[in-house]
Amino acid sequence: VGCDRSKNLVDICGEKNFQAFVCDALSVPIRSGSCDACISIAVIHHFSTAERRLAAIRELARLLRPGGTALIYVWAMEQEYKNQKSKYLKEKNGSKDKEEEISTGTAQTPLSDQMPDSSSQDSGCSDGLRNDWKDEGWDAKPAADSRLPVHTNRTSFHSQDLLVPWHLKGGTKKEGESVDTVMFSASSKESQELNPVFHRYYHVFCEGELEAACRTLDCVRVQKSYYDQGNWCVVLEKL
Numbered sequence: 001v002g003c004d005r006s007k008n009l010v011d012i013c014g015e016k017n018f019q020a021f022v023c024d025a026l027s028v029p030i031r032s033g034s035c036d037a038c039i040s041i042a043v044i045h046h047f048s049t050a051e052r053r054l055a056a057i058r059e060l061a062r063l064l065r066p067g068g069t070a071l072i073y074v075w076a077m078e079q080e081y082k083n084q085k086s087k088y089l090k091e092k093n094g095s096k097d098k099e100e101e102i103s104t105g106t107a108q109t110p111l112s113d114q115m116p117d118s119s120s121q122d123s124g125c126s127d128g129l130r131n132d133w134k135d136e137g138w139d140a141k142p143a144a145d146s147r148l149p150v151h152t153n154r155t156s157f158h159s160q161d162l163l164v165p166w167h168l169k170g171g172t173k174k175e176g177e178s179v180d181t182v183m184f185s186a187s188s189k190e191s192q193e194l195n196p197v198f199h200r201y202y203h204v205f206c207e208g209e210l211e212a213a214c215r216t217l218d219c220v221r222v223q224k225s226y227y228d229q230g231n232w233c234v235v236l237e238k239l
Helices: 007-015 050-063 096-102 127-135 179-183 189-194 209-215
Strands: 002-004 020-022 035-041 064-075 161-167 197-203 220-228 231-238
Touching (some): 007 020, 050 064, 050 209
Parallel strands (some): 002 020, 035 064
Antiparallel strands (some): 161 197, 220 231
16 A cells, blocks of 8 residues: 555556555554555655654654565765765766756755745844744754755765755656656756756655664564665564
8 A cells, every 4th residue: 555645656556557646754554563564765855844753753663563574775974985985876877968957957946945944134033933943943043054054966965955956847747758868857947837846855864863762662673774776775573
């Protein structure tokens, strides 16, 4: 049984006769202790705080029966490991034009594009919301730097928290065309309007970070922790 935040992706699963439903990874509507195994691939690195990332791991553990296992993959900060480049870096496109296209997102993007900004007086965040944050224990003081770097695709990471451009070309993939080809947008202004670039938040994990988060949970033990093609991975067992 699969689940995803995207209804469109879940619909594709349905078309292929797979069982899938829309849900939130922090609140999966499945009974506790009812799963033999859970797989979370390239999901947890999209949560923007350590607390939410841990909550996602805890939710996986909740679903498992005693003795059940979970496999987790997250993107690694270390795209070169033991003198070996990851597949992500190796697949850097050789075309000069496409290199220019994929590098268009190197400017700093305000974090306010992603969430209400509490650091400026003319932001859309009301005084009432600020007070709610204070009541809940959130610090509403202006952030020292409210901007996230925009990553240049197929290059090494220089920050753990960043935005990765997703170049959507026409919204569909032609037969025989790779996903990476679909993501490239043309350089002209008209093409950029037709083929938008979306910025997705990532927290890329340093060595030992995912394993350390998992070890804070008393209900699981880490069976295995390893590096695989630019990803940090763990296998958990429910106690």
